[in-house]
């Protein structure tokens with residue numbers, strides 16, 4: 001059976017086509033002229049038609065309700081309000097699954113990545129924002145409305161720093177690329193990209209290392225909260241910051257172990273994801289493969 005996993009990003013649509021044992025990956029640029037309602041749906045239809053799949057899963061950076069409507073996507077405004085599931089099913093006449101990219105990414109790690117065999121798996125994606133997804137006993141935790149696990153917007157500092165969501169003190173306001181950049185700016189008075197701060201930290205720059213200490217402190221509290229609520233066996237971190245600065249992992253493990261109740265800490269493994277920037281596509285593929293409409 002030909003199954004397609006699609007991840008819609010800011011500039012690319014990332015596709016994995018699985019046909020038996022053969023797996024093909026492709027990145028397709030989203031041109032500016034299709035970035036509007038109506039045109040984007042047609043673009044997705046044409047893109048998918050080329051592969052003639054029998055099932056399709058689609059991961060989107062946003063909130064997707066149970067009917068398939070993308071209700072909220074702060075970084076891809078032109079997909080807000082559209083129902084890709086219904087639109088594509090009408091034209092393709094095949095099962096289409098649309099869901100949140102962080103949830104699908106967690107499922108991708110569960111089926112194809114570093115979360116195989118995990119009973120309670122939590123995945124955090126540290127990038128521009130902080131995304132979260134959970135898989136318990138092989139099922140994605142979606143919540144009643146499909147919006148569960150907005151881990152990045154748990155408030156860990158009441159009245160704290162401003163988050164991109166408009167609230168103050170969210171975990172994301174500290175543990176994200178813009179969070180790291182702000183921390184560094186407050187320490188050094190200088191503006192650097194998270195990419196450069198990582199480079200400086202690797203070179204031993206004391207201000208960059210101090211910035212990471214603060215970053216890791218907040219992340220530790222976030223992981224501790226997750227451990228206290230879910231008692232998971234695995235927390236996986238992925239995204240550009242972790243991929244480029246894996247040095248943060250040993251420190252994080254040490255602090256989490258120190259501040260978390262011993263019982264949940266004992267059975268918790270903190271590690272990095274395996275699928276990198278393809279986790280959303282793998283997750284979409286896995287959802288389509290393992291679910292019936």
Ligand SMILES: [Zn+2]
Pocket residue numbers: 152153163164165166167170172173
């Ligand atoms: Zn927030």
